[in-house]
Amino acid sequence: MLRPIDVGSVEGLAYHRAWDTLYWTSSTTSSITRHTVDQTRPGAFDKEAVITMSEDDHPHVLTLDECQNLMFWTNWNEQHPSIMRSTLTGKNAQVVVSTDILTPNGLTIDHRAEKLYFSDGSLGKIERCEYDGSQRHVIVKSGPGTFLSLAVYDNYIFWSDWGRRAILRSNKYTGGDTKILRSDIPHQPMGIIAVANDTNSCELSPCALLNGGCHDLCLLTPNGRVNCSCRGDRILVNDNRCVTKNSSCNIYSEFECGNGECIDYQLTCDGIPHCKDKSDEKLLYCENRSCRRGFKPCYNRRCVPHGKLCDGENDCGDSSDELDCKVSTCATVEFRCADGTCIPRSARCNQKVDCADASDEKNCMQNKHKCEENYFGCPSGRCILNSWICDGQKDCEDGLDELHCGE
Template sequence: MMNRDATCTSAEFTCQNGKCIVKHWVCDGNNDCTDNSDEEHCPPRTCTPGKDFMCKNDSSCILATWRCDGEYDCADGSDEKGCTSDHANVTSRCGKQEFECGDRITCIHNSWVCDNDQDCPDGSDEDEVHCQHVNCRPDQFQCRSLECIPGHLQCSGSPECADESDEENCAALYGALGNNTRVIGSGCDHKTEFDCGSSCIPLDKVCDQKNDCGNWEDEPKDKCGVNECAVGNGGCAELCVDTAAGFYYIDECTIPGTCSQICTNEKGSFKCECMEGYLRDPKDHTRCKAVEGHASLLFALRHDIRKISLDHLKMTQIVESTRSACALDYMFRTGMIFWSDGHDGKIYKAPIDEGNAKNVVIEDGLSNSDGLAIDWIYNHIYWTDSGRKVIAVAELDGKMRKTLIKDDLVEPRSIAVNPIDGWMYWTDWGVTPGRIERAGMDGSHREILVNTNLKWPNGLTLDMVQRRIYWVDAKLNSISSCNFDGTSRRLILQSPEALAHPFSITTFEDYVYWTDWTNETIFKANKFTGKEVTPLLPPNTVKHVMSVHVYHAYRQPDGENHCTPLNGRCSHLCLPAPRINDRSSLIACACPDGTILTEDGQNCAPDPGELMNIYVACDYKIMLRDITFYKTTNETLMLNGKNYKKTMNHIMDLLEYIIKLGFYSIHYN
């Protein structure tokens, strides 16, 4: 409940419900107060002449310099209409095999167009303009959603259709033995069924003096009417549950969410405990709450970055006037936030309390960075680039940039890192089916963790306490999770309403939080059960909401930096390596793009393949550690006794290139 008597500052607007918001959010077209009082009694909207441009449909204002710049900034695209070439210079962010939705932001698979399932937030993929009657080939099965799958996959035991219609009415699994009898496909459910040996019957058919199994197996005289749990708890250490002709036990600790964190099984009961830094909730001893700090959500909208407190739901602006903010992460220890901008093709950073004092981290060579992750222990930044189809790393100032993964990537999107164990995780929705993969943070030991029942894995986050991965699937409208190694997969929530088009996900304590483009809000739900689904903001409050992160110290737990001191004896990059076993090296030396690791595994040298393109137009000798360059003729360059052709036009190109690689020992003769 908001305090209606709360006093807002002179720079804030007081909402009718008592909330305080930034004054320039009043009458901006967004329901920032959540009761819409900031959008009431608004005069006809005007934009600052010479500074702003007014969008046609919603009268929102954008910077005048964004008009006719080849990027849609107005939701209706009016800022790119009436230009000299009228859309001719507008660059789509979608690939050749993708469909661009009407919002001009979302890209989906071409195969998802006209499949009777709305994937674009505006529904443009199912518009009558694009869609005609769809027929599958004779060797295919047509799902209820009109999607086509190979015919042999019908009734395979694993749903291939997004609506699972290929597993309906399958006589091979559910036979007609009468009286609710079921043919055993994967064993009987001992909590609701009785095992006849070759079939299963409901427990209420047991001990009813009728031959339901066929050989009277369901009428055992020595068990009917006997409560086995009444004597010594049935001999169980766990909770004993009596049935008509037997009993079963429940280990409460195997049920997700019985305890927030640590569950210890006891005879007939269980005990909950908390990890260091957490205490049991006085109101519910099965729940754990963080001892320190107040958690907030950081989230990116296209044109700004905001923070909302999870206790009072007060929203503040961190960075304003971004062009197309997308991926987001932070370094809690230094109070620095990092984000990618799809329009600028850059990655920025800024202090969280001075968001407009931004600096460029990665300035060039970016195409479409939808995923970004900060290594808070070894001080590196990782990102995905779906345009260049790579995963890369650099120091937090952008130096020592290196491509880690470049093969077999189609649409890499979300990325998360665990520097304590040396692993990074990412989603790729460009392959069919989608994939969740991991590799060492040095690029080694790559492996696929999840590639079944996956369509459009957008956001991904790590639960460092439970050691689980959580992800959202925008095609299956679901949240799922698994262990860090891909085992113990669980479906947490499936909801076409609350997960109409999820983009990003994060977790803290007992909840997951996700952004949804269709609902234009941020939701939360219990991370164990998927229950308690609640929008943190009223629907249609935040347009184009992108990445979201819980901002709290416990999201980045302390760990040892094994690269200190002496940078792990590496000449350039020292990266965390994955812990495969007890003898695994905890770090690995790596080299920036354009250089290669020498035989000692610690030092970097220029890659001869890169230096073949250098041209030098004057006499010189350059010493780079143990490598010597000599000018021989105007057409060739000698590298350690080998001649290479040269194509650059000036010695300064060579010097700048070498300095960029991190080599500084330069001499002339």
């Protein structure tokens, strides 16, 4: 066991179940320390300080997210009070909430929705926000001195009230349905925790499986549903991918590197970095992505165009694009796309791209003007190369060559 002199003045305490390790904050040493309970355990931590702050900083309440490898704490710095976070090893420490905050005395995590809840004793309110401090919402506001310790479970936020010596709860979404669960407690209630089998389970998070289908950030709504988002100034496009606002890359056939470069989409996740920043081979991207429309996933997680399936060439690299090949035949009332798929014959040359490879709109008769093979006819009678279809540039006067490309 640890002697009191070894740990300083403990303000916040949290337990990492998987590591059998205690984390605590000390206001006297301005630090966060971890120590494994069973010191015979392989890789045990022995009073390791993971965060050391300045004398003006006073870490207070502490909470852990084992699933995301993150810890959060309140800092009672008199001049700059805040809520901070870092990894469980103390790396990448940063302030996530620093405005409209005075005495952050309560802090807890909604593990199901991956949201942060905190209370301010001086301002008398409970707020909810994202892990990065964004999307702040006031949930409950009752006046100074009301809130002390917080806990979240199911659809409710629970807290201890020093003034009334009571335990209360409210709806975690709206702040309504407030009830006093227990009052007239003989001693002022301090900490409060919610204990259940599913209070902190990584396996229950929708983002744990294939990053929730998101290309970049997988966030959760307050009710635990996936909400894909993008870092920085990038925007979310179809199939939950992120691109820069003024990207010069073709969103159908090219991949935008993290530094803005454009490479052939088929070159991504092939084990060879083609982007200078190697973003086309990032494990998080390659392990969690879904192939774009018009592409089929290989067993090795590469993506190849439908038109290259069963063509006698090993395009996947593991030959999975040449397995289970059958001669594709379409009914007499259907049109066969170049990639082998069948669409209604009425969809042929209807000025709408129905085939993933746009072959249903190639070599069409427009205004009694027939274009040569490998050319596309615009309504004006102008012929353009088939390769110009869906390339991000409007070559037909009415932009027909760029319509319905993402459908």
